[in-house]
Amino acid sequence: MSTIQPIKWDSKNKTLTLLDQTKLPLEETYREYTDPVEVAAAIRDLVVRGAPAIGCAAAFGTALAAIQYTGNDPNELATRVHESRGTLTSSRPTAVNLFWALERMGKLMDSLEAQKIQDCKKVQDALEKEALDIFTQDLASCRAMGDFGADLVPENARILTHCNAGALATAGYGTALGVIRSAHRDGKVSMVWVDETRPVLQGARLTAWEMVQEGIPATLITDNMAGAIMAAGKVDFVVVGSDRIAANGDIANKIGTYSVAVLARRHNIPFIVAAPVSTVDFNIFSGEDIPIEERDPAEVAGYGSERWAPEGINIYNPAFDITPAELVTAIVTEKGVLTPPYPQAIADLSG
């Protein structure tokens, strides 16, 4: 059981607390939020990251917009809530869980407006409860995914993962790391290979930290070592998260996931994606249509106080890539394990 809490909601003080993931693992700093604009900034600046976690944070951000309102005009309150959804929507472009959570909050607001509820406190309470439901459901989803995924893990497995799809990327427990946690609980994990995941180093900083926290045997490598360890026969299973899944099963995930999938295929290693149903974008047919965030070149030019790229060099910094469905062995969701053909398996989910 993971005790890592990246997102905490204080129901008494109506305050959102985020574990600042830009400071991990060297500092365990918690930041408090009562303003949706600051929550949007926290998402943009990666204080909170990981597709399910930013969905949860955005839901609380929307609730905070309602709670911040001290007047008694329900129309004005609704306007504030919808405005905050706009601000939060533009924080990051690729993970669909963000839009899914904001749409769910928006639909509730629409329904409260349609019911012409005049008591602002009731509206505030309803939005807070909805955000808490999103959070609680995400945690339950992660546990379900963990258990479904663990069944796919062979005994004495040496498992490679990329980026951080862990407790830190979710309400807790994790998607890909949820599978690893459940498999570890079942005594099946002999080693976790952790890709460092340049440029932001979510693997080296966050996944490695989670593994150390929980005593799961793990070894950190640079991203470009994954091929060599697969060629040496040292990887039995790959599991990663996803930021958006297209209707055909194409997967958007952290940059470098595609390379891992290609290498896994060459070495006949199962390549598993663990993600809640909220990660599926039923409106997007294939990965080609998923918008890919490009981030600040400074992330590639160095890290922290170190800059190593020379002045005058061009830099390209896409934050995600697309892994085609044909390279994906299975998609683990909280509703069960999807296998090819994905278009049908995914369509069945929406039914």
Place this chain on the structure above:
Amino acid sequence: MSTIQPIKWDSKNKTLTLLDQTKLPLEETYREYTDPVEVAAAIRDLVVRGAPAIGCAAAFGTALAAIQYTGNDPNELATRVHESRGTLTSSRPTAVNLFWALERMGKLMDSLEAQKIQDCKKVQDALEKEALDIFTQDLASCRAMGDFGADLVPENARILTHCNAGALATAGYGTALGVIRSAHRDGKVSMVWVDETRPVLQGARLTAWEMVQEGIPATLITDNMAGAIMAAGKVDFVVVGSDRIAANGDIANKIGTYSVAVLARRHNIPFIVAAPVSTVDFNIFSGEDIPIEERDPAEVAGYGSERWAPEGINIYNPAFDITPAELVTAIVTEKGVLTPPYPQAIADLSG
């Protein structure tokens, strides 16, 4: 024409000067050497790196062992020279050019001993001349490789390279970057994609710096972005160097090379290796027999003053990997371009 000089020999003062590659690109620091033990330390600590460059540096290191000797006993001088070869041999294990250059210096020493030359000055001069010959021949080899390789480059090529097989990795001009320099001179290069090459960042620090110095259009990416840009159809050609080539055509090169080769194969992109004949180890049948250096875990745990890995995490840090011959489209040497079947093409080289 490259004006970058990683290795300089001062014939008047009998001093070796190395451009400190651990400080690039932020500082251009030159260090002077008159002692073979310090040259061995410079190789181990990556002040000078790149298979051909460490061969040249080791040759000058051997000459310095002779020059340092101020007595007049030719047997004692020979002992010093052979001792220095032992010290230099153990500086790094993977690149064969090091052993090739030290063997060439050793054979000359053996021949001078056999001739019973009593004048120590003559022995010193002969060893200095041999080291200079190795250096001059490497520069000529790089130019020849550059021209052979440029013929393989398509018009308007977008070329990806990994690590630094540049002027800095050789006596000058470079192997893989020699091909790029010649192709650029011929107007064929529209973009060079530079893999940053974790953990030591030879791409981000050294290749990027060489490209900026020479005004060759180049874009820096993290290693895990290579797959995404290939999938996007933005790479036409891959060229890398090598630290050792087995008799069957398997290639040892900087960690991550294998992943690039697998991705290039998936996308039907030519994967070219540029290396002088001194990189071929005719005594090793396949890549499985090439010793792979493992370096300090601290290289993976952070960079410079930044440490980002949590305490308590295991780290694996192999410096090289093996790319099987079947993934190599061609090997460019100073004697011409080798194509499959490599066992025959390589055997013909030794004839």
